[in-house]
Amino acid sequence: MNLFHYANVFFSDNANWSGADGIPTRLWEHVQYTLMALGIAGVIGLPLGLVTGHTGRGGNALALVATAARALPSFGLLVLLTVLMGLGLTPVMVPLVALAVPPMLVTTYEAIRSVDRSLVDAARGMGMGPLRVMFQVELPVALPLILSGIRSSAVQIVSTATIAAYVSFGGLGRYIVDGLYQVDYNKVVGGAVLVAALAVVTLGVFWVAGRVLVSPGVRRQQR
Amino acid sequence: MGGFFDIPSDLQASWWGLIGLHLEEALVPVLFGLLIALPLAQLCARFRWLYPPMLGITTVLYALPSLAFIVLLINWTGLSTTTVEIPLTIYSLVVLIPAIVDGVRSVPEETHAAATAMGFGPIRRYIQVELPIAVPAIFAGLRVATVSSISLVSVGALIGNEGGLGNLLSDALHYHRPILAWNSVLTTAVLAILIDGLLVLLRRLLTPWAVR
Numbered sequence: 001m002n003l004f005h006y007a008n009v010f011f012s013d014n015a016n017w018s019g020a021d022g023i024p025t026r027l028w029e030h031v032q033y034t035l036m037a038l039g040i041a042g043v044i045g046l047p048l049g050l051v052t053g054h055t056g057r058g059g060n061a062l063a064l065v066a067t068a069a070r071a072l073p074s075f076g077l078l079v080l081l082t083v084l085m086g087l088g089l090t091p092v093m094v095p096l097v098a099l100a101v102p103p104m105l106v107t108t109y110e111a112i113r114s115v116d117r118s119l120v121d122a123a124r125g126m127g128m129g130p131l132r133v134m135f136q137v138e139l140p141v142a143l144p145l146i147l148s149g150i151r152s153s154a155v156q157i158v159s160t161a162t163i164a165a166y167v168s169f170g171g172l173g174r175y176i177v178d179g180l181y182q183v184d185y186n187k188v189v190g191g192a193v194l195v196a197a198l199a200v201v202t203l204g205v206f207w208v209a210g211r212v213l214v215s216p217g218v219r220r221q222q223r
Numbered sequence: 224m225g226g227f228f229d230i231p232s233d234l235q236a237s238w239w240g241l242i243g244l245h246l247e248e249a250l251v252p253v254l255f256g257l258l259i260a261l262p263l264a265q266l267c268a269r270f271r272w273l274y275p276p277m278l279g280i281t282t283v284l285y286a287l288p289s290l291a292f293i294v295l296l297i298n299w300t301g302l303s304t305t306t307v308e309i310p311l312t313i314y315s316l317v318v319l320i321p322a323i324v325d326g327v328r329s330v331p332e333e334t335h336a337a338a339t340a341m342g343f344g345p346i347r348r349y350i351q352v353e354l355p356i357a358v359p360a361i362f363a364g365l366r367v368a369t370v371s372s373i374s375l376v377s378v379g380a381l382i383g384n385e386g387g388l389g390n391l392l393s394d395a396l397h398y399h400r401p402i403l404a405w406n407s408v409l410t411t412a413v414l415a416i417l418i419d420g421l422l423v424l425l426r427r428l429l430t431p432w433a434v435r
Contacts, residue, residue, distance in 0.1 A: 003295065003298075007422075023306070030320060064230065067366075067370060067416065067419055068412070068416065069414075070367070070370045070371055070374065070415070071370050071373070071411070071412040071415035071416050071419070072374060072407060072411075072412050073373075073375070073376075073377040073389065073407070073411045073412070074374070074391065074413055075377045075378050075380070075381075075389060076374075076377050076388075076389060076392055076404065076407045076408040077408060079392040079393075079395060079396060079407075080392075080395070080401070080404035080405060080407070080408050081234065081403050082396075083395055083399070083401040083404050084401055084404075085398065124317060155282075155286045157290070158286070158288075159285075159286055159287065159288035159291075160288065160289075161373075162288045162290050162291065162397055163290065163378075164380070173288075173290065176290055176291050177381075179294075180294055180381065181381070185298075188291070188294050188295070189295060191291060191412040192287070192288065192291030192292070192294065192295055195287070195288045195291055196283075196286055196287050196288075196291070199283075199286030199287070200286060202286075203282065203283070
């Protein structure tokens with residue numbers, strides 16, 4: 001008995017490919033949780049990182065917030081909020097957002113800080129105001145690093161969104177949690193393979209996004 | 224019964240006992256991670272072409288959900304702490320390898336040459352020159368790895384009481400005692416921040432020359 005055998009049994013069972021507990025449904029649920037958490041975390045983390053990076057103030061405070069957020073156990077937060085608030089989407093989203101904000105915030109801050117000062121000075125000299133410097137110079141130049149921050153957040157959300165199943169929600173975690181309780185190893189392995197695959201697809205999406213969004217000049221410089 | 228420190232008897236440990244278990248399960252992986260990462264990172268720093276594929280492999284391994292990783296390992300290592308510690312070791316590599324590579328690469332060429340000129344062999348040069356200079360960068364990685372490891376251990380509770388302080392979480396659900404969940408989350412967070420502080424102190428002791 002090896003992993004390939006378990007995965008093979010799971011994926012070749014037609015019953016797993018349709019219905020409310022089918023792979024397409026669970027996959028879509030998982031993607032929805034991921035996008036929602038990533039969206040909320042982005043709304044919090046990206047502007048904060050941009051502004052603090054631009055002004056260069058608050059770096060220490062950011063590091064402290066990031067450490068504190070990292071120290072909070074996702075799984076613990078999930079159970080605590082569920083016990084306090086009952087079953088709902090908020091107890092699922094809070095730990096995912098708390099997990100995703102630190103990488104985005106810290107990398108965005110660092111990325112903007114590391115933009116060549118002479119570029120910023122040149123932009124100022126050309127008469128650009130602070131907003132134009134931020135959006136037309138700092139943001140495009142820092143974009144590859146910022147994207148890498150969002151990427152690590154996204155991958156962590158994809159792999160952690162499995163815990164939603166522990167408090168009655170769907171997503172690919174359903175297979176892992178149910179399989180564990182039903183001692184159905186095929187299900188567990190199938191779920192794990194699907195989550196890992198989704199994470200790899202996420203990496204691919206960000207690679208493509210980097211190709212499309214990063215200006216060719218910046219990309220050439222990176223090499 | 225029902226107070227903050229009243230641990231249900233099914234966990235067979237006191238509050239301090241859980242903290243001990245938790246720390247062991249979190250720190251042993253980081254230690255092993257460091258022992259594995261040091262030679263690997265040295266290889267990556269020496270042979271540059273090795274670094275991108277190494278980063279790729281560790282990133283994909285990092286993408287495996289801890290829950291699934293742990294459950295898959297039950298097949299080989301059973302319901303034991305080892306099952307929790309193996310994924311944590313691998314996750315720590317993802318943070319430690321880039322940190323050490325950056326640290327070792329940050330050693331100035333002159334320093335390198337000076338050490339060689341003073342008759343240092345490659346091993347002595349590595350231990351007495353490169354490693355100390357890389358300490359700040361290594362510790363930056365070590366801090367992130369340690370804090371994440373401490374907060375991840377709790378997932379072990381899902382495979383039956385292998386999650387240190389996380390074991391309080393399943394009890395909080397079973398007995399409907401929110402205070403146990405509070406205890407678990409707060410203790411874990413405080414523990415992570417304390418250990419992080421200890422690492423900062425240790426780095427200061429190891430790098431007395433650093434500008435504060």
